[in-house]
Amino acid sequence: xxxxxxxxxxxxxxxxxxxxxxxxxxxxxxxxxxxxxxxxxxxxxxxxxxxxxxxxxxxxxxxxxxxxxxxxxxxxxxxxxxxxxxxxxxxxxxxxxxxxxxxxxxxxxxxxxxxxxxxxxxxxxxxxxxxxxxxxxxxxxxxxxxxxxxxxxxxxxxxxxxxxxxxxxxxxxxxxxxxxxxxxxxxxxxxxxxxxxxxxxxxxxxxxxxxxxxxxxxxxxxxxxxxxxxxxxxxxxxxxxxxxxxxxxxxxxxxxxxxxxxxxxxxxx
Numbered sequence: 681x682x683x684x685x686x687x688x689x690x691x692x693x694x695x696x697x698x699x700x701x702x703x704x705x706x707x708x709x710x711x712x713x714x715x716x717x718x719x720x721x722x723x724x725x726x727x728x729x730x731x732x733x734x735x736x737x738x739x740x741x742x743x744x745x746x747x748x749x750x751x752x753x754x755x756x757x758x759x760x761x762x763x764x765x766x767x768x769x770x771x772x773x774x775x776x777x778x779x780x781x782x783x784x785x786x787x788x789x790x791x792x793x794x795x796x797x798x799x800x801x802x803x804x805x806x807x808x809x810x811x812x813x814x815x816x817x818x819x820x821x822x823x824x825x826x827x828x829x830x831x832x833x834x835x836x837x838x839x840x841x842x843x844x845x846x847x848x849x850x851x852x853x854x855x856x857x858x859x860x861x862x863x864x865x866x867x868x869x870x871x872x873x874x875x876x877x878x879x880x881x882x883x884x885x886x887x888x889x890x891x892x893x894x895x896x897x898x899x900x901x902x903x904x905x906x907x908x909x910x911x912x913x914x915x916x917x918x919x920x921x922x923x924x925x926x927x928x929x930x931x932x933x934x935x936x937x938x939x940x941x942x943x944x945x946x947x948x949x
Contacts, residue, residue, distance in 0.1 A: 699927045701924065705886075708876070708918035715913045717938055731918040740894070741919060744901035749926065751887075751897060752880040755820045762868050767823060767830025773853070782831070788824045789853045797889060804890055815890045816897070820880065826872055827854040833868040834861060870934050875929055881923075898923045 707715055709728035735741050762827075770782050800819060801810070807813040838861055846856045862869075862917045884899040891900060902923065906916050 687916040690746075701921075704760045704917040704921045704924075707914055708921045710914055712912050712914050724946055735915055735919045735922070738915065739905050739919070740896055741898075741901050741903050741905075741922070744779040744896045744898045745922070746897065747813060747880055748923075751816050751818065752816050752883070752926075756873050756877045758821040759823055759826045760873045763826030763830045763872060764834075764862065764865050764869060765857065766827045767821070767832075767834050768838075768857055770827070770831040771835040772838060772840065772861075774783050777923065782828075786828050789828075793886075797886070801889060809839065810890060811892045811895055813891075813895070816887050819886075823876070824843075826876065829872055832869060834865060834911075837864045837868070851885075874930060878927060881927060 698811060705728075706724050708731055710721055711724040711727055714725065739939065765784075770778060775788040804810050807815075809818075841854055842860060846860055851859065882899060883897075887897045887900050888903065891897065893900075893904060896904065898919075902919050903915065905919055
């Protein structure tokens with residue numbers, strides 16, 4: 681049984697992890713001079729709503745939030761679906777070249793993303809997608825990590841006997857995928873979905889390259905807010921606090937399945 685020192689360490693880790701979020705909220709509710717006060721201000725002030733109004737007045741932050749929700753939501757749904765489908769094929773279907781193709785998919789993770797920026801940008805320009813959201817969405821509709829992750833999970837979670845029983849009942853491969861594989865993959869899909877959403881939500885480099893200031897995402901809007909001769913950190917942290925809300929909502933909505941998926945391999949049956 682865990683002793684008091686274990687709980688003390690866990691509490692310290694929890695407080696250390698939550699403090700940056702709390703500090704952002706504190707600064708977001710203060711005036712600009714609060715950031716330099718000694719000792720630092722640790723109690724929220726009364727200027728939060730004023731700072732929120734300034735953020736939306738000075739930048740296209742409402743548009744940025746909407747764009748990021750569209751981009752992150754579309755990428756998350758696509759990655760979870762196609763990764764589950766491909767993971768099922770690699771884990772449970774027999775076809776020629778399966779092992780070699782899986783090696784090629786996994787090997788693509790070793791290629792730095794920066795190497796593909798120039799040809800990818802040229803491709804998006806040729807398609808006429810530069811400065812459009814599809815230029816951010818389409819290259820990320822499926823990921824090698826997602827395919828490998830779901831393949832490893834489904835290889836253990838779905839026994840061959842269950843698939844054979846479904847085939848004997850007359851199920852096609854697609855029906856097996858929808859009625860057998862998808863329910864079994866929900867814990868892993870929740871984990872993959874959270875990671876994918878956070879990655880897409882926090883992506884900065886590629887949207888900065890391919891989008892312009894009139895069609896920003898949250899991260900590029902934050903960058904624009906922090907640029908200039910002087911930086912109002914109260915507004916920057918106000919915008920950052922707003923940007924954390926969707927991720928927290930996703931975690932609270934799917935927290936049970938996410939934790940269950942993470943703990944799936946830690947508990948022996």
